[in-house]
Amino acid sequence: MDVIKQKKSSRLSKRLVYSSVLVFSIMAIGGVLASVDFNAKRVDRSKVMLGEVTSGDLDITVNSNGSLEPRNIEWLTAQVNGRVAEVLVKPGDKVEKGQVLLRMTNPALEEAVESAFSAWEGATANTMSKKVNLERDLLNQESVVLRAKFTKEKTQMEVIALRELGNASAAIKLRKAEVDLRQQEGQYEIEKKKYDKLVANAESMMAVSKASEDQLKNALTRARRQVANLEIITGIDGVVQEMPYKVGQPVAPGEQLGRVVQPEALYAELKVPALRSSEVHVGQRVEINTRVGYLTGQVERVDPTVVAGNVIVDVSIEQNNKVPVRPGLPVDALIYTAELKKVLYVDKPAFARANDTISLYRLDSDQSYAELTNVKVGKVSVNHIEVLGGLTAGDRIIVSDSSDWNDYSRILLN
Structure with a gap:
């Protein structure tokens, strides 16, 4: 009987412990839930x-x-039509001012130089020939003026001498000499005017001829400059940064052939x-x-x-x-x-x-x-x-x- 009573007491104690734990757990959960904001994200x-x-x-x-x-950049730009004949540098190469980097060819431009030279040479020869002829004409007219002047002065001396004689015979000769003098003075003035007109005409003709010659010379200079532009030359010391064209490629004016920079x-x-x-x-x-x-x-x-x-x-x-x-x-x-x-x-x-x-x-x-x-x-x-x-x-x-x-x-x- 004593053993049975001890078992009942043990069961009761366990129930009390379980109940206490349950109560405390519910209280703890309630406290946590009370602190939680269920509206928060x-x-x-x-x-x-x-x-x-x-x-x-x-x-x-x-x-x-x-x-x-780079602060200092030189764009190498084509000035004329051509075809790349030779590329002398590559990107990364150091170059110096005045160095040729690329060459192009254009037979038409070279022929234009020869044609322009022939035209200028012909104009120069024509100017020289015209100058010689005009100078000859001026010399001839100058000789005529001098002869007219000497004839007039000779007659003037004759008139003076006849006036000094003062006799009847001299009077007849004097009148004739005075008539001759007036005629010679008129002729002298005419020859002088001819000479002046020849000078003015010569200057005008030479100016026209020289202008034509200069025009042809300028055309020759332009033609030579175009041929010179077939060589692409750098204007600064630096490093080649771009050189995209290859031999055989056609080039038009304005196209960028390369770029040189000063990397320092x-x-x-x-x-x-x-x-x-x-x-x-x-x-x-x-x-x-x-x-x-x-x-x-x-x-x-x-x-x-x-x-x-x-x-x-x-x-x-x-x-x-x-x-x-x-x-x-x-x-x-x-x-x-x-x-x-x-x-x-x-x-x-x-x-x-x-x-x-x-x-x-x-x-x-x-x-x-x-x-x-x-x-x-x-x-x-x-x-x-x-x-x-x-x-x-x-x-x-x-x-x-x-x-x-x-x-x-x-x-x-x-």
């Missing part, structure tokens, strides 16, 4: 990126990309998004990433136009003795547009814009929940934003894209 913590608000100095930068370009004088040509271009000004510091090293530079020109959503910015490069560079090398760059002292800043959230108010999720003190908070943004850098209001130092926010949850004012990070 549940988000996987591993799928969000967090940022912490920091107080300090912040550099505002604009991201850009582009390439290194480079600048960076950057493409800046038009939305950020208003922040870029001449004189700002630039850090250039060449993928194999870094260069420093300074903004020297901002293009006033927008092309394909970008603004071209030219950057001068400070002296470089270590980083290997070459024309056309693609680069990334940071343009330092402002330096902010003692400000609040945080990692840049998705879609943040300068001088705007945006909604961000700020984590609470136990880092479990995040509430939608309005944040006033100041300046925007590549990786950070300036915080003007809505957050304090030490606050943590979600910086990854949260557009899928914006309908919820509060989210739970699982």
